[in-house]
Amino acid sequence: MTVLLKGSFPLFFADNIIQVPVIDQSKSYSMELSQRRTSLLLLLLFLVFKMAFQYTVVNPAFELHRDEYLHLDMGYHLAAGYLSVPPFTAFNSLLVRWLGGGEYWVRFFPALYGALTMVVIWRMVRFLGGGLYAQALALSLFVCSAFSRLNVLYQPNSFDVLVWALLCWLMMRYLQSQQGKWLLWAGVVAGIGVLNKYTVMVLLAGWLVALLLSSHRRIFREKALYLGALIALALAAPNLVWQIQQGFPVLHHMKELATTQLVHVNRMDFAADQFIFFFGGAFLIVAAFAGLFFYWPYRLYRVILLMYVLVILLLIYMRAKSYYALGLYPVLIAFGSTYWERVFRNGWTRYLRILWLAVVVLPFVYLLNVVFPVLSPAQIQEKSGKFAALGMLRWEDGKNHALPQDFADMLGWGETAQLAMQAWQRVPEHDRKNTLVLCENYGEAGAVNYYNRGRMPAAVSFSADYVYWFPPLDSLQYIVLVGETPSEAYRPLIGKMEKIGSLEDSLAREHGAPVYLLSGLSPQVPALLRKAVQERQRSYRY
Template identity: 55%
Template sequence: MNTTLANRRVPLYLLAGFIVLKMVLHYCIINPVYELHRDEYLHLDMANHLTAGYLSVPPFTAFTSLLIKWLGNSVFWIKFFPALYGALTLVLIWRVVALLEGGWYAQVLAATVFIFSAFLRLNMLYQPNSLDVLCWTWIFYLLICYRQTEKHSYLLWLGVAIGLGFLNKYNILFLVVGLVPALLLSPQRKIFLNKYLYISAGIALLIALPNIIWQIRSGMPVLHHMAELSQTQLVHVHRMDFIKTQFIFFFTGAFLFVAGLLGLLFYRAFSPYRFVALTYLFVMLLFTYLRAKDYYALGLYPVLLAFGAVYWEQLFRAKWLKYMRAVWILLVVVPFLYIFNIAFPVLKPAAIQQKAAKFQAAGLLRWEDGKNHALPQDFADMLGWQEMAALSRKAYAQVPDSDKPYTLIMCGNYGQAGALNYYNRGRIPLACSFSADYVFWFPHLDTIRCIVLLDDEPDERAHQVSKQIIEVGKVQNPFAREYGTGVFLLKGVSPELSAKFWEWRQAAVKKFRSY
């Protein structure tokens, strides 16, 4: 009796160990020289502007940011939530392996590949992507549970998972689009005769409804956002690069998700779950056709890792292959440790420059503009912000006390505005911008006497509306994406400027509307 209980506890101890490892790693993979990422500043600032929708993301991120704000807005909590979502994804992988009657070795193999893969990098930043992957995995988990038990409660939870996923990132819709034909073409098509599936759809719609209403009332800005992505970023995505990167995500661990696909096609015990492989096929075809960013597809892989691990465990049952179990784990971990220094911002920028050839060979220096730069784009987006915030405070200190209530902090992009608001925390007025969601948060000042302007250089319009322009300083970090961004103090601003700013703001809002 005690032996049986001990055997049951072993997998739980292993799972707890992997969860701790996963959480701890996320506090060790970023060198302190790096700051938060530009997107993180925007997401954190949403806590100050709660609403049912945003231009860049659905509203769930804003409420997480509010929780982070209540907890003190420290870097610890900012990094905690994406790491937590990654750990919960790991728990679901562990459970799927158990549902497939895999043993502790399959669970360890799947967990190892999950941790030592691109998911570690994905869960590094406070962005909607971590919860997106968790929701995709949760949906697959619920469908597998329903297939095994036919309990209606799993279908109802499916609606919750899809609805929550929608409120987090619209990417979840691609999974739904792939699942429908996959289920129709599999023996599981009878699910469409179950009324609880349609109740589930109603639950998902009810959860998503506030954001859908916001989108309609706001002129469907999501369509403008997608069009802008297609024109500025996705145009540089090559379809073959998208396919190749799916393997690079896992490096030597790619054998596991490939085994999962092969097992779903040829292993008889997996035949009831072939809709998973069909979903992968349909979603990948859709993403490839649309030239999607490579990481959009990451939500497909956790469940495949579980199937692949169980399949490999079956293969390793042969006596002579048992000795390969430990080797297979090492083949995942050791090569990953070799690329660890280039996959994560653990090296200082100067050290990265010394190893530029290694980074370039891995394609990490290629930015969204299709060109190579000194640092990976994500790393460059994590530098220069505190320097910029300090310069803005220096500029504001030069504003006469009588003019401070009538001073506007104007930034060229959302990263600048978010960083200033995060680091300055009330010491200067809230920064604003015509970029991204800040266009909706623009202050309506009846009178503007001074402007603290963040831009490369003041344009002709700035010279026309002010009597004096003082250059306070520029971002000096050559590795920062914001290198050379200047902070300028505009004095003697034209009295008519306040009305003009509101007109410009209205024009910017109109630009984001699709109708």
């Protein structure tokens, strides 16, 4: 009599009984569930760390960035489009406003979009068969890279990276399954992405050309591709209509950006930055290239390499800022980490795994106080050599300055707003309704509104979208002028010009910006201002 042990079953061949072990299904399921829980716990720990980290890397001496003030003001002027960005940021700003509008909530959303990008990377790694080590390596690289610097500021860039990552993830799912539903979802994400930042169209162009040039060109026979494109177009339609009505100001903005900022972009620096972004972890980007090119199971996704090259070449041709390409890297981080885990899986090489984590983390920790505004402005000046060696002191004008440009753009705004309030308080109470607060640039206008909103009239400027937000000027009696001195041509039209003060913070980008109270205005002033506003608005029409 044969005794059957638990975990085995008999096979009868002639007179022989062979005992063959089988997998205990309940035990297998339990192990899988345990691994999944561990993976989720790892993700949760990284997400909590990520959110907390973004709040700890900004020294209290720094205020919000000039761009953030403009973006927050858009929440008070909801529209289907704006000169500098599509409308998604404005609706995000409305949400910030509903939540109280404090700096905590301003910093919350870029950190949140960074955290959500980490979730996408985590899903990619699991999809590629990566284990806990690959997940830890991928998420560590995301935190210890330029992505964390990007997630400090309330700008469209953090959500843009999330959109690029999602599009690459959805395309991976389509390439693996050939199911049209992924193309429909890609259309949804692309449409929302266009409403956030137009650079997503560079990624879409790269994907389409890469697919056309690859063996995946059969995708162009998929009805779902065109339906997805229609979904994207429908979502982006309100902004497209706005652009048509306004004469495509985005083209004017791009031209202005090219002549004032992008002209200083060095194409070789752009290429070098693609590896500098990741500090010691750049080897994982190289590993992604190697895995996609040589590792047979990844052959289905080699089109990603072609897409990457096409997008990079297009951005270099456009003289785009180097960080515009950051959205390409979440998918490469996933491939690189998963491939690296496989390379160092067996034998003595698995003991080197902790070394690769250290290579990712330690250089980032060493450069932490240079990459982020952790130090006070005075401390940054003391360590200026370290900043200069890394090219951090070079501004868009191509010259070196005392602080990194982004850091200098986070100083002096509260002081400027206080000076504007002092000028406003000198206006007789019965004339305050006839007062215009006019600023030289959008940073000053946004800062005055952020700190003084509800206590004085909203500030405007001939800069950026503020040119569309001017109040009626018919009964103008006083002007609070922020950031500039009236030109000689206009002084005969001003009865009295009282200087209230000027920005004293020598490290602020607007250092020395004056604030005046103008009164005794000629009746010609309102007409001249209206004419200037109309001319400025016309200049934005392409």
